Amino acid sequence: MSTLSDLVSRHSDLGPADVEWLHLLVGDWQLISDLAFADLVLWLPTRTGDYVAVAQARPSTGATVHYDDIVGSSAPDGQRPQLERALDEVRIQRSREPRWFGTYAVREEAVPVVHGGRPIAVVARQTNLGGARTPSRLELNYVESADDLVAMISRGEFPSPNAPTGPRRGAPRVGDGLIRLNSEGEVLYASPNALSCFHRFGVLGSLVGRSLAEVTTELLEESTTMDESLPLVVMGRAPWRTDVEARGVCLSLRAVPLTEHGQRVGAVLLCRDVSELRRRERELITKDATIREIHHRVKNNLQTVAALLRLQARRMTSAEAREALFEAMRRVTTIAQVHETLSQALDETVDFDTLVDRSLRLAADVASAGASVRTVRTGTFGMVPAEDATALALVLTELVTNAVEHGFAGGRTGTVEIIAERTGSHLRSVVADDGVGLPADATGPMTGLGTQIVGTLIRNELRGRIDWTARPGGGTQVVLEVDLRERKLGRDGV
Structure with missing residues (x-):
């Protein structure tokens, strides 16, 4: 299958900065797909006036629309007018009536992807209505968060160029726990899984209406080493990830600030209990250090043996015996050098x-x-x-x-x-x-x-x-x- 960069270069004349923006979006849009219970398809306008799918995401929280990969295919005739309006008007387009895919209906929405003040592509948000039911409070908060994020896409405010790009083990996802914050860092909503995470961390009672920064700070021990980015993350001010640890419990936190025309209006905070994962990592680090120390000691012991052979060789009167001991010393030294190299490797x-x-x-x-x-x-x-x-x-x-x-x-x-x-x-x-x-x-x-x-x-x-x-x-x-x-x-x- 062609990569996003290959498809973009084949079908359009977007510059490197625009292509990088699309990569950042695709690298972070699984969050939106899960929150919206919807498939996301990135449609790229081509030189010939057509639209080609260059990326696709399926929700892990709901039924998918596209069971087969559609990357590389052209937009169907029934969907193309909506994509064109989103691109021309630079405004989110919502269909009044669902479109039928075989035996199930799909609600569609077209979101212009804006970068540098101009639209460069369109994201189609497609929700499978086959299992539609009365949404719960959790689902309503999920969808509201997704609406905020897709609106940011249409204004060129998402993805955030300041978000970390490197992988980190234990990164939380939507199902692990979600907290909605207002602009002051106070909790508007906490999902059951998020509440369970903070209960294990030591929080008593509900989180709603409380400042998450104050709640977290109260539980930190004086001797605890704190990440400098923690205050910015728990207040939703920066799109970063961090770990917070106290009383043997470690939570991985990721903040996604919500903005409107450059002004921060709140944040979505994802959390996951990674205590067991961090404990295993520490055990592996300890084992690695032990193995390197063993190699170091073996090297030292072999060097001692080589030194003894050298001393013995110098005391030998027989030239043949002296040469044999020097050869044995050389072989032992070679083995010692291997263990020395291993003691310095990871x-x-x-x-x-x-x-x-x-x-x-x-x-x-x-x-x-x-x-x-x-x-x-x-x-x-x-x-x-x-x-x-x-x-x-x-x-x-x-x-x-x-x-x-x-x-x-x-x-x-x-x-x-x-x-x-x-x-x-x-x-x-x-x-x-x-x-x-x-x-x-x-x-x-x-x-x-x-x-x-x-x-x-x-x-x-x-x-x-x-x-x-x-x-x-x-x-x-x-x-x-x-x-x-x-x-x-x-x-x-x-």
Whole structure:
């Protein structure tokens, strides 16, 4: 399905500011749809004099009119005159008689969308009358609030450009609780769900006729950290969202100021009890901090082990034993660097490029024993899951060390290049050097401890394959191909 921007650019010549205004409207009009118990369709006048639907919203509080998506379709002939009058007169047009959609009647209203003092589109408000009954007090207040908001659309006062655009967990919706305020911040009406929210917060009795700011302030504890925007929200002065917490209860509040020709005449306040949601978020934050602390302590312990191996190696008289201990120290240090990176991350993934640049350069310097061998990385490894990071880091460290020790023996100089090609979860990595190359009688990789470790990790941990071949132009190249574990989704689904 085409996006709103695509449809607008295809059918009209609206400028970027007008398109952004339509995006703001569509991003916030679910509130109006729920309050009005009505479908909303955004009709855009086209260059050819037609009207095309570029966005659509269905109410969660009542029966829908359009069971199928109509975005991208043209306005029916019976509806077009009403849309044209709304656009020409810049005034809300209400049909005298309902229009029939098959077996049910629909009450229609056309609202001009005004931006910068001129109409740029029309919102059709369509209410399914199939289940019509005597409205309750709650429904009457819902519809009155919706009427105020659509009138603001026709005057270019809604949506508010100052409203927050970033998502926030626990944002309240109409059914969670609604409060109507007058211009002084006094409660005109509170829905049953809203009253329940504030009763759990500690409010006794009815809210009607009371200043919501005073009621909320009385319940806040002296030691409570208060959001600076709270007074503006509870008085309905700013189109913001905030949380208020006291006595173990947390309410999410969102204010939608109501204006008339620039003068604030009241506000709609949505509220939701998010106590359990905030408690779970705090638990997750605590768990994240605990996991990072564990990685930090593991890193410290591994560095201690590496230091002990270094001390022991220096006391060895056997050159072979001393070299074996230094190699063990290098491997432990590589694992420690993975845990250090994990201790600084917010999730269980590793920025492998940073890790590779640091650890492989160190491995080459140690293995070259004073010779001038440089390492170059090409491409990107990206974010690697923690389950694969340790094994992959060890494999690459062993391959670079092996390339330096065998390819540049005797003080030769040269370059070791690490090439990374990442496609989704598939990783192809090449470790190539311009050293002496493989022995003439070699039929595969060497059989030393390092290559045995590499083979075991490739088969058992990374579930991949590895090939040693001669590098064109001289030297050796090792090609590693693995399918990394899929990255787990975060708490927000990303």
